[in-house]
Amino acid sequence: MEHQTSLMYVTMPNMEDAGKLAEKLVSERLAACVNLIPGMQSFYWWNGEIQQAQEVILLAKTTVERVSELTEFIRKQHPYDCPCVVELRIASGNPDFIQWITRETR
Numbered sequence: 320m321e322h323q324t325s326l327m328y329v330t331m332p333n334m335e336d337a338g339k340l341a342e343k344l345v346s347e348r349l350a351a352c353v354n355l356i357p358g359m360q361s362f363y364w365w366n367g368e369i370q371q372a373q374e375v376i377l378l379a380k381t382t383v384e385r386v387s388e389l390t391e392f393i394r395k396q397h398p399y400d401c402p403c404v405v406e407l408r409i410a411s412g413n414p415d416f417i418q419w420i421t422r423e424t425r
Contacts, residue, residue, distance in 0.1 A: 325386055328377075328405045331374060332398055336398055344389065355375055355376070358375075361374045380409075382421055
C-alpha cells in the first residue's frame with residue numbers, strides 16, 4: 320500500500336522556538352524533515368484588532384497517518400493560544416522522496 324504524505328504549514332514566533340519544535344518533531348519521528356523559513360511578515364485579526372508580527376514558517380513533511388498526532392503535539396508545545404497548524408496533502412512528487420518520508424515517520 321502506498322502511503323499518502325502531507326506538508327504541514329505552521330507559523331512560529333521566532334527561530335529559537337521554531338528550531339526547538341523542529342528538532343522535537345524529527346526526533347519523535349512525527350516528521351521526516353522540517354524546513355524553517357524566517358522573515359515572514361504576518362497581518363491578522365486577534366482580539367478584535369489587526370495585528371502585525373514577524374514570524375517563521377515551519378514546514379514539516381509527514382504521512383497522512385501522522386497528521387493528527389503531529390497536530391496535537393504542536394498544539395501542546397506551541398507558545399501561541401491558537402497556533403496555525405494546517406495540512407497540505409502532497410498529490411505527487413519524486414517517488415523516492417515520498418517513500419523516504421514514509422520510512423522516516425514510522
